[in-house]
Amino acid sequence: xxxxxxxxxxxxxxxxxxxxxxxxxxxxxxxxxxxxxxxxxxxxxxxxxxxxxxxxxxxxxxxxxxxxxxxxxxxxxxxxxxxxxxxxxxxxxxxxxxxxxxxxxxxxxxxxxxxxxxxxxxxxxxxxxxxxxxxxxxxxxxxxxxxxxxxxxxxxxxxxxxxxxxxxxxxxxxxxxxxxxxxxxxxxxxxxxxxxxxxxxxxxxxxxxxxxxxxxxxxxxxxxxxxxxxxxxxxxxxxxxxxxxxxxxxxxxxxxxxxxxxxxxxxxxxxxxxxxxxxxxxxxxxxxxxxxxxxxxxxxxxxxxxxxxxxxxxxxxxxxxxxxxxxxxxxxxxxxxxxxxxxxxxxxxxxxxxxxxxxxxxxxxxxxxxxxxxxxxxxxxxxxxxxxxxxxxxxxxxxxxxxxxxxxxxxxxxxxxxxxxxxxxxxxxxxxxxxxxxxxxxxxxxxxxxxxxxxxxxxxxxxxxxxxxxxxxxxxxxxxxxxxxxxxxxxxxxxxxxxxxxxxxxxxxxxxxxxxxxxxxxxxxxxxxxxxxxxxxxxxxxxxxxxxxxxxxxxxxxxxxxxxxxxxxxxxxxxxxxxxxxxxxxxxxxxxxxxxxxxxxxxxxxxxxxxxxxxxxxxxxxxxxxxxxxxxxxxxxx
RNA sequence: GCUGCUGUAGCUCAGUCGGUAGAGCGCGUCCUUGGUAAGGACGAGGUCCUGGGUUCAAAUCCCAGCAGCAGCUCCA
Numbered sequence: 001x002x003x004x005x006x007x008x009x010x011x012x013x014x015x016x017x018x019x020x021x022x023x024x025x026x027x028x029x030x031x032x033x034x035x036x037x038x039x040x041x042x043x044x045x046x047x048x049x050x051x052x053x054x055x056x057x058x059x060x061x062x063x064x065x066x067x068x069x070x071x072x073x074x075x076x077x078x079x080x081x082x083x084x085x086x087x088x089x090x091x092x093x094x095x096x097x098x099x100x101x102x103x104x105x106x107x108x109x110x111x112x113x114x115x116x117x118x119x120x121x122x123x124x125x126x127x128x129x130x131x132x133x134x135x136x137x138x139x140x141x142x143x144x145x146x147x148x149x150x151x152x153x154x155x156x157x158x159x160x161x162x163x164x165x166x167x168x169x170x171x172x173x174x175x176x177x178x179x180x181x182x183x184x185x186x187x188x189x190x191x192x193x194x195x196x197x198x199x200x201x202x203x204x205x206x207x208x209x210x211x212x213x214x215x216x217x218x219x220x221x222x223x224x225x226x227x228x229x230x231x232x233x234x235x236x237x238x239x240x241x242x243x244x245x246x247x248x249x250x251x252x253x254x255x256x257x258x259x260x261x262x263x264x265x266x267x268x269x270x271x272x273x274x275x276x277x278x279x280x281x282x283x284x285x286x287x288x289x290x291x292x293x294x295x296x297x298x299x300x301x302x303x304x305x306x307x308x309x310x311x312x313x314x315x316x317x318x319x320x321x322x323x324x325x326x327x328x329x330x331x332x333x334x335x336x337x338x339x340x341x342x343x344x345x346x347x348x349x350x351x352x353x354x355x356x357x358x359x360x361x362x363x364x365x366x367x368x369x370x371x372x373x374x375x376x377x378x379x380x381x382x383x384x385x386x387x388x389x390x391x392x393x394x395x396x397x398x399x400x401x402x403x404x405x406x407x408x409x410x411x412x413x414x415x416x417x418x419x420x421x422x423x424x425x426x427x428x429x430x431x432x433x434x435x436x437x438x439x440x441x442x443x444x445x446x447x448x449x450x451x452x453x454x455x456x457x458x459x460x461x462x463x464x465x466x467x468x469x470x471x472x473x474x475x476x477x478x479x480x481x482x483x484x485x486x487x488x489x490x491x492x493x494x495x496x497x498x499x500x501x502x503x504x505x506x507x508x509x510x511x512x513x514x515x516x517x518x519x520x521x522x523x524x525x526x527x528x529x530x531x532x533x534x535x536x537x538x539x540x541x542x543x544x545x546x547x548x549x550x551x552x553x554x555x556x557x558x559x560x561x562x563x564x565x566x567x568x569x570x571x572x573x574x575x576x577x578x579x580x581x582x583x584x585x586x587x588x589x590x591x592x593x594x595x596x597x598x599x600x601x602x603x604x605x606x607x608x609x610x611x612x613x614x615x616x617x618x619x620x621x622x623x624x625x626x627x628x629x630x631x632x633x634x635x636x637x638x
Numbered sequence: 639g640c641u642g643c644u645g646u647a648g649c650u651c652a653g654u655c656g657g658u659a660g661a662g663c664g665c666g667u668c669c670u671u672g673g674u675a676a677g678g679a680c681g682a683g684g685u686c687c688u689g690g691g692u693u694c695a696a697a698u699c700c701c702a703g704c705a706g707c708a709g710c711u712c713c714a
Binding site: 111112113114197198199200201202205206211212213214216246247253255258305306309310313360362363364365366367368372421457458459542544545546547572573574575576577578579580581582583584590592594595596604606611612613 | 639640641642643649669670671672673674675676677687704705706707708709710711712713714
């Protein structure tokens with residue numbers, strides 16, 4: 001008899017050498033059916049594994065993250081066999097799970113196309129239907145190496161494993177793969193799956209290595225969950241800012257300038273609202289603003305270090321036979337401004353902001369709508385201060401950053417602190433002072449954060465800010481970076497209290513990162529239906545017929561002159577068509593006016609996303625709308 | 639940059655076997671004057687991404703380039 005302990009602390013007596021499957025059956029038939037893998041003394045194992053007396057045992061189902069992971073990993077094996085059946089010359093490389101699914105890297109010269117997915121899925125379904133058990137086979141390292149002789153990929157995989165015991169898994173007769181496991185009991189338990197996509201991927205992520213084919217799949221415990229996942233993907237597609245940007249006429253791209261966004265009138269409204277908001281915060285948090293040139297002498301970029309560290313990403317030009325560079329960052333220009341006069345410690349902290357347009361030559365394959373462009377405008381700022389002012393400055397920046405994110409409707413943040421890398425400049429003392437100041441500031445704000453050891457820039461430690469959108473996707477936006485390098489390179493000094501010249505600490509900070517990118521995030525977060533204060537068109541008057549066009553025009557003028565961005569649809573469409581069109585353009589307020597409204601100086605207000613309407617005096621609508629706009633109210637409801 | 643896929647009207651897309659180009663939406667004109675998610679008629683609109691090649695004949699097949707999409711790598 002073996003006495004084992006279950007997660008709830010209860011003790012179960014089972015026969016010596018009983019398998020986890022038998023344990024699950026003892027606990028209940030429902031669990032036995034749902035069981036996928038198990039855990040013995042903290043280690044994930046197959047259900048066929050035996051328990052020993054005194055073991056801590058847990059039965060894992062698809063409800064547990066580990067169970068779902070095992071299911072997807074097993075599904076990857078099933079997909080691998082399906083692919084090998086169709087293309088016998090396939091060489092398997094590596095097939096892990098990823099968020100929401102899995103992939104398998106394969107070496108196969110014939111390209112797999114989306115048309116092939118249905119064939120692969122059909123083979124997979126057959127393998128799943130056969131419900132063959134997954135069987136583990138263990139052997140010593142040398143034996144395994146001998147078994148895989150000639151397979152450079154699998155041999156390489158073994159060499160990356162520490163363990164002396166190497167395991168293989170097979171299911172059925174035709175398929176065996178080197179694998180650590182554990183796996184679900186049989187191929188019938190791999191859930192509801194779908195082959196999603198195929199793309200190239202370098203072996204070991206190394207661009208000098210062979211390009212493999214990476215086939216992506218997804219698997220879920222039930223068909224329903226698979227469908228929900230596919231629906232989420234559809235939802236993300238519907239919110240794609242590249243599509244909405246065209247539909248809502250916000251911005252465009254042209255072959256005449258790949259990676260350079262063209263902002264249209266409606267996009268400029270959103271842009272200017274963002275800029276105006278941040279300008280207000282710059283005043284509130286006592287920043288002064290500057291603007292520095294886009295094109296500056298090459299000499300500057302040699303001195304700043306960009307020539308050595310960033311040249312491949314820069315654009316260059318020549319003026320009167322002299323080399324110039326288009327700025328990829330704003331800091332060197334800011335340093336030149338600092339250097340135009342003598343500075344005293346009495347001026348510190350000196351907060352200098354710049355909405356600076358930068359150009360970076362991104363690789364052609366990485367560009368993506370507004371998220372990754374070659375020209376963008378940063379909400380940049382540089383704070384010059386003394387070391388003992390760092391903490392207070394960081395706290396101020398954090399306050400500014402949080403206030404900004406909340407105003408745009410983001411309340412879920414994640415913060416990461418990156419510390420001293422191996423290659424760095426500056427003394428250990430200054431690094432310690434700076435890192436401690438960052439930590440103290442985060443502690444003061446009682447902020448939870450993750451530490452990325454050794455991930456800081458060579459010139460100083462940094463804090464990065466991430467926001468989550470409504471689909472729970474994370475975006476890196478803000479950053480605070482301490483810089484011990486730039487002030488030295490530019491020989492920036494200030495006169496200290498003791499009348500000596502000292503080098504100031506420079507803090508780089510960005511709140512939104514890039515306006516372009518943030519605009520893209522906003523569009524996806526709101527699905528194009530922006531809060532009123534950000535909406536390009538905040539209200540639209542919809543006359544029932546041309547008979548009330550004059551009244552409609554009068555209402556529009558009144559609202560427009562009161563500062564509401566109000567349009568009017570004076571076309572000869574019927575009211576239903578006007579409403580449908582206005583909905584499509586995601587205008588927050590529709591003001592339907594007919595003879596009744598014209599007589600009583602009222603409007604029938606229909607709110608975006610609602611089926612109802614409410615009639616009220618024009619003045620009342622105006623009052624509520626202007627208040628919502630002024631308060632930057634995120635809700636449109638009246 | 640690398641691999642794969644795609645490129646046809648302003649947008650979304652169809653176009654069979656290689657034989658002079660189509661739809662819906664949008665746009666314009668007219669009819670319609672209506673009460674809360676798309677009324678009707680007519681019309682305009684094309685370098686079929688660009689450049690070569692094969693062919694009697696290329697949107698269609700082949701090659702190269704450009705751009706976009708997905709992924710990889712990158713994003714001090």
